[in-house]
Structures are given as C-alpha cells and as structure tokens.
Amino acid sequence: MVAVSQAEESYQRRLARNLNELLQELRVAQAGVQILFGFLLSIAFTERYAAADAYIRATHLITVLFAAGAVALLTAPAAWHRLLFRRGRREYVIEVANNFAIVGLACLAVAMTGTILLLGEVIIGGWVAIALGAFAAVVFGTMWFAWPWRERGRDTVEDDEDDEDRLE
Numbered sequence: 001m002v003a004v005s006q007a008e009e010s011y012q013r014r015l016a017r018n019l020n021e022l023l024q025e026l027r028v029a030q031a032g033v034q035i036l037f038g039f040l041l042s043i044a045f046t047e048r049y050a051a052a053d054a055y056i057r058a059t060h061l062i063t064v065l066f067a068a069g070a071v072a073l074l075t076a077p078a079a080w081h082r083l084l085f086r087r088g089r090r091e092y093v094i095e096v097a098n099n100f101a102i103v104g105l106a107c108l109a110v111a112m113t114g115t116i117l118l119l120g121e122v123i124i125g126g127w128v129a130i131a132l133g134a135f136a137a138v139v140f141g142t143m144w145f146a147w148p149w150r151e152r153g154r155d156t157v158e159d160d161e162d163d164e165d166r167l168e
Contacts, residue, residue, distance in 0.1 A: 063114030
C-alpha cells in the first residue's frame, strides 16, 4: 500500500468536494434545460405552428439548437467523470467540466431568451416581443455572467484556496 501524505489527502478531498459541488450544480441546471427542451420540441407539433411564418420557425429552430447544446454541455461532465473514473484525472475532469458548465449555461441563457422572444411574438408580436427578448438577454447576461464575473475579479484564486483550507 502506498502511503499518502496529509497534504495530498487534503488536496484529493478538496478535488472530490469540488467535483461533487459541480455535479450538484449541474443537476439543477439539467432539470430546467430538459423541461425547456421538451417544451420547445412540443411546439412544433401544434396546429398554430403549422401557420407560423419563417421568422418564428427560424427563431424556434435556433432556440431548440441552443437548448440541445445546453443539454449536451451540461450532461457531458457526468459522462467525463464516469469514463475517467479512478484514472487519476479528477483535476482535469473538474477543469473541463467547469468550462462545459459555463458554456452550457450560456447556451441555456440564449435558449431561454429565444423562448421568451417566441412567446412574446405569439402572444403580443412586434417590437414588444423584441423588447421582451432583449430584456431577457440583459437579465440572464447580468445575473449569470456579468455580475459574477465582476465579483470574481475582486478575489484571487489564492484567497479562495486559503478559505477552503480553513474550512477543512
């Protein structure tokens, strides 16, 4: 049996915790994107959709594609973890999964914006629908990306690691 230093064990525990936290966060996002994806798919099979113009159909298709991209990106970390399980690649899996999660959330934000735009077009139409879509883009962009990115710039990675060490 190979002896593992206390520092290495602490590092491995931190990696395990980081991976578990990431997978928990992805479970929340996955549920929402899968429900949205199902909703978007069902729209194409309605009578009203058959009469939709090219603008609505194109917006719908783009929205479905972004929702599908979000599903792929937000579920990929589970596949990576499972395929690389016990291969000593946990740190790499976390790094890749984090990138997938961020891009997946961006795809989800676009899909949500497209969905709001589509609903606005069907219910109200015109410039109000476009304003609703633009408002949704600003809200998602601000809450999911701009604001956290600004907060992230206030800290350093070393500060974050020191905080984690104090918690252990």
